[in-house]
Amino acid sequence: MKLHTLKPAEGATKTRKRIGRGQGSGRGGTSTKGHKGQQSRSGAKYRPWFEGGQMPLYRRVPKYGFKNFNRVEYKAVNLDTIQELLEKYPTEELTHQYLKDHGIISSTKSLVKVLGRGEIKVKADIKLNKFSQSAKAAIEAAGGTATEV
Template sequence: MKLHTLKPAKGSVKNRKRVGRGQGSGRGGTSTRGHKGAQSRSGYSRKSGFEGGQMPLQRRLPKFGFNNIHRVSYKPINLDTIQELVEKTNTTEITVELLRENGLASKNDLIKVLGRGELKAKVEIQANKFSKSAIEAIEKAGGKATKL
């Protein structure tokens, strides 16, 4: 095999459709655009959701609900996840930075520790919020829950 003998596989490369190059090409005249109308003109672009004048789906469906702009959302992290992290990193202090480094939270996430699972290790945990069950489980294991 040499560089000058390399070719694409048979049938993998097709010539592009050359439209508007005279009647002999078979695609002259209207250039596969049909006769008249907006779609035959240059510069035409269909609006997204346009259904040919039929009432579009997004207008047929009713509006409902709203987004509360004052909502504060927290990234939930459970005790079983913290236990896994403690076993993996072999640390006794769980900070927000440590959670971010291990991919459990993003840069601007507020963190809430929830009480699912069992915590065996004695750890000091820093987070923005804790559930009651999480605080009880942390203190029962001999650890400490610190709100930021």
């Protein structure tokens, strides 16, 4: 082994060119950034959606309609879903907590409306926020009660 044969271990050094380290680096002076302008300055960066000063897409696209901030949003649960749940996990009383425990809603604070798709054969007392007329009729026909909480 001689001094002129020594090499660093594989992966111990980086092979990328070091920018901004003087004239001897081969990229001195402007450090590959060109002359003047925003991108030549320190700390220069563009936002990802910046389009070089032209009118950006989010301002070119027309806006229309409106969002009603008084809107009350309900999670819809159909009778066939309730029937399946009651067959798998029988209970006398179906509440928000029951639906949360079985993964139908994510929070007990969610507003739930029961809709009339499908049919229900099991007698159950259902205590939720809203019921469609057909759902209420089907629940009562099965011998249960539909109570708005």
